Amino acid sequence: MNTILAAKDLCKTYVVNKREQTVLNNVSLQIKPGEFVSVMGPSGSGKSTLLYNISGMDKMTSGSVVFKGTELADLSEKEMSVLRLHKMGFVFQQINLLKNLGIIDNIVVSAYMAKNGSRKEINQFARELMARTGISELADNDITQASGGQLQRAAICRALINKPDIIFGDEPTGALNSKSANEIMEIFRDINESGTTIMLVTHDVKVAAKTERVLFMIDGRIEGDYYLGKLQAANNDNIEREQKLLQWLLEMGW
Template structure:
């Protein structure tokens, strides 16, 4: 049983960006997508998450074909079953940080608002940022805002979390803390798919998919991450990147 699957996926802009991508991701995997600039990494992420539509081919989330859904149904599916963390958290400045977290839960309208707020507070506590709840966007650091973004992504208990360079704007210490959080979320059973150019990020996943010129050039199983294996995994990922001229 796969949680995400593509079949002969292509995407054209002025030229073809993705060429017949066949990819299957199992529930609970932590997959990183790497590749040179312009290789189609973010394009593939956008298609997997239903944020963009392919030129041809299919994308499945479980048994549901995303590429067959209308915009309203696709928006509803993204809200309830998927979570998104970007390089910048894109929080609403007119809301408190807690209100930014609960907004997707209120929009889903699947349970009482009190339950959504309680879950938001539990996420804030879990990520050690309870004191930020009533602050606004200007009163938190970049790392704190990214933690808020992760809370928001988790509020509707998604099946898959997508990240596009989620640590790209953070210093190395803060990035490591954010990656620890992703690891904990993954251990809870949530599937994670991250786009990154950074081998320090890629070693945290259990699988690296390497894109080159819009095609899957490598698909490497790293196994479950353990801190004591970090150096060996970093060497493996760095060698993989060097082989592909990255």
């Protein structure tokens, strides 16, 4: 199978009060290039921990994660940081923009670090991304001069500025109202259609129903893998997809 990311027997264990607590229990998965995957499950099932371990933000206890032919366990912290900077983008529930920088400066700073072209080229691409996500008018604003939905769009621009192969999202719509969440998911859908692989954690059936494939976790294990298929047009079959997904989730014990 052609994969961009593959995990095999991935385990993550923490020591709490001198007792081991297993959060990921022999997780194996494969993600194809261009897939749009969501991860669901009850609180404490290991969803976010899985995301952090397969992206190299956290160090696995054992097992294997291979990203584009590179075994993450073989990389030093510096090498892993460089890989994330150039090849991965991240969008979180807490937007984490730098308060001392304006919106466009927040977007371009990682591209300056990666030296992905001249400053003029980077700034131009940032403005193209802002136009694509509908926030062009906010380029010179401080982050206090934008709504939550607008700031999340800026965070998506920041994730895209280095033209990553994959974007990871940890509850990227969790702090937004339903209208803003729908708008953000349409942006993700457009990004995915352009060829970028996306993997996100969500607790929202409406959000997951707009992805192509849903992984369901319980107690640190992937217990189900449900293929919905590509959403062909915005809102054309959302209700039917949501109903099918909800039925499957209930069967899985959600």
